[in-house]
Amino acid sequence: MLDTTPLRAAYRALLDAAATVTGSGDRAAVPPGEWTADQILAHVALVNAATITAVSSAASGAITSYDNRTALDTWTIDRVIALAGGNTGLRNRIRIQAEALCELGGAMLSTTELDTPIPTLLLSNGIVLVDQPMPLRDLITGLAEVEIPGHTQQLLAHLPDTIDV
Numbered sequence: 001m002l003d004t005t006p007l008r009a010a011y012r013a014l015l016d017a018a019a020t021v022t023g024s025g026d027r028a029a030v031p032p033g034e035w036t037a038d039q040i041l042a043h044v045a046l047v048n049a050a051t052i053t054a055v056s057s058a059a060s061g062a063i064t065s066y067d068n069r070t071a072l073d074t075w076t077i078d079r080v081i082a083l084a085g086g087n088t089g090l091r092n093r094i095r096i097q098a099e100a101l102c103e104l105g106g107a108m109l110s111t112t113e114l115d116t117p118i119p120t121l122l123l124s125n126g127i128v129l130v131d132q133p134m135p136l137r138d139l140i141t142g143l144a145e146v147e148i149p150g151h152t153q154q155l156l157a158h159l160p161d162t163i164d165v
Contacts, residue, residue, distance in 0.1 A: 002114055002137055004102040010148035011098035014044065017155040018091050024159055035077075037158050040151050041090035042080040046071035047147060048097035051139060055104045058116045058136050065119040066139055072123060105140045114140075 021037050030036050035043065050066060057064030070076055084090045117133035 001111075002106055002109065002140060004106040004140075004144075007105070007140065007144040007148075008098070008102050010144045010152070011094070011102075014148050014152045014155070015091055015095060015098075017152045018087070018094075021155050021158045022087050022091075030158070035154070037155055038081045038087050038090060039074075039077050040154055041087065041094060042077040042084070043071050044148070044151055045080055045084065045090055045093050045097065046076065047143070048094065048101060051143060052097065052101055052104065054118055054136060054139060055101065055109070058113050058118070059104070059109060065121075066134075067121040069121065069123060101140070101143075109136070 018037065018041055047068060050068060050071060054064050054066045081090065084093050114135065114137040116136045118136050118139060120130050120132065120134040120139065121128070122130040
């Protein structure tokens with residue numbers, strides 16, 4: 001069994017940061033090459049969906065892979081923003097996905113399922129970070145340790161300098 005406490009905490013921090021940024025009322029221009037808060041949230045929603053798919057596939061014995069390129073595609077990101085209904089809908093979607101992922105990735109999976117090697121392709125800013133099989137548990141813990149905290153910090157960078165967090 002995988003302890004999902006760190007994953008729950010990471011999602012809580014992300015959603016708190018998203019609410020803080022939204023509540024700040026600051027709509028300053030986003031620097032070139034950076035994502036808006038909504039684009040960050042849509043990216044996270046897409047990453048969550050891919051992870052839930054990998055977890056569900058491993059639990060069903062199906063062959064699966066993990067590839068984050070769709071979560072980096074700006075057209076897809078903008079489409080998810082529209083489908084979710086904007087910031088509030090994105091935060092709600094992420095909250096529900098986080099609950100599902102913590103339940104699915106925690107008590108439901110056996111050690112054998114968590115150790116299942118998943119062919120993985122992870123990119124960031126056009127750079128290949130991972131292109132090899134990874135245990136499913138590492139995909140899940142990677143969300144808690146790297147992916148979600150990184151996007152939390154990315155969101156908090158949108159706050160005006162006058163707001164203390």
